[in-house]
Amino acid sequence: MKDFHYRFRTHSPKETMALGEKLAAKLKADRALSLYGDLAAGKTTLSKGICMYLNADQPATSPTFTLINEYRGDLPVFHFDCYRIKHPDEIIMLGFEEYLEAGGIVLIEWPERIAEHLPADCIDVHMRVVNEHTRDIEIFSPFELELQ
Numbered sequence: 001m002k003d004f005h006y007r008f009r010t011h012s013p014k015e016t017m018a019l020g021e022k023l024a025a026k027l028k029a030d031r032a033l034s035l036y037g038d039l040a041a042g043k044t045t046l047s048k049g050i051c052m053y054l055n056a057d058q059p060a061t062s063p064t065f066t067l068i069n070e071y072r073g074d075l076p077v078f079h080f081d082c083y084r085i086k087h088p089d090e091i092i093m094l095g096f097e098e099y100l101e102a103g104g105i106v107l108i109e110w111p112e113r114i115a116e117h118l119p120a121d122c123i124d125v126h127m128r129v130v131n132e133h134t135r136d137i138e139i140f141s142p143f144e145l146e147l148q
């Protein structure tokens with residue numbers, strides 16, 4: 001079902017942000033992105049680029065005590081960080097399903113923590129640390145994104 005596959009290698013946070021901007025240009029309302037990758041893989045950095053493209057009112061940051069940050073931009077951005085979730089159903093209590101249909105872009109860090117609640121049509125982004133400054137980024141999408 002996720003028939004469209006794109007691969008990138010970035011060499012700096014700036015390049016990862018630029019990829020986020022490029023990706024954001026292809027997104028429509030109610031798209032959800034699952035951002036997979038270990039600590040410091042660059043999930044929040046990519047989210048910053050997405051927010052920049054959408055002219056969000058604040059840069060994306062890692063929510064420390066909250067599980068969700070909302071940004072207002074050309075489209076609203078709902079940024080979930082599921083790292084601290086203990087049970088997948090916690091996200092439902094936060095209104096996750098409503099956010100998926102709220103006309104914005106939904107970004108999910110640590111999506112594996114809520115695997116059973118991820119929408120079938122979300123765009124999967126897999127980020128991998130190659131070395132200090134290099135990241136491999138693979139995108140699997142059910143929609144053509146024309147990124148390459």
Ligand SMILES: Nc1ncnc2c1ncn2[C@@H]1O[C@H](COP(=O)(O)OP(=O)(O)OP(=O)(O)O)[C@@H](O)[C@H]1O
Binds near residue numbers: 038109132
């Ligand atoms: N090519 C690169 N792309 C993105 N970040 C990079 C790159 N090279 C180095 N970095 C560094 O890696 C770190 C990425 O941090 P970021 O907060 O985006 O990771 P994360 O995947 O959101 O981690 P966490 O799971 O802790 O939320 C930053 O310190 C950034 O400066």
Ligand SMILES: [Mg+2]
Binds near residue numbers: 062
């Ligand atoms: Mg993060």
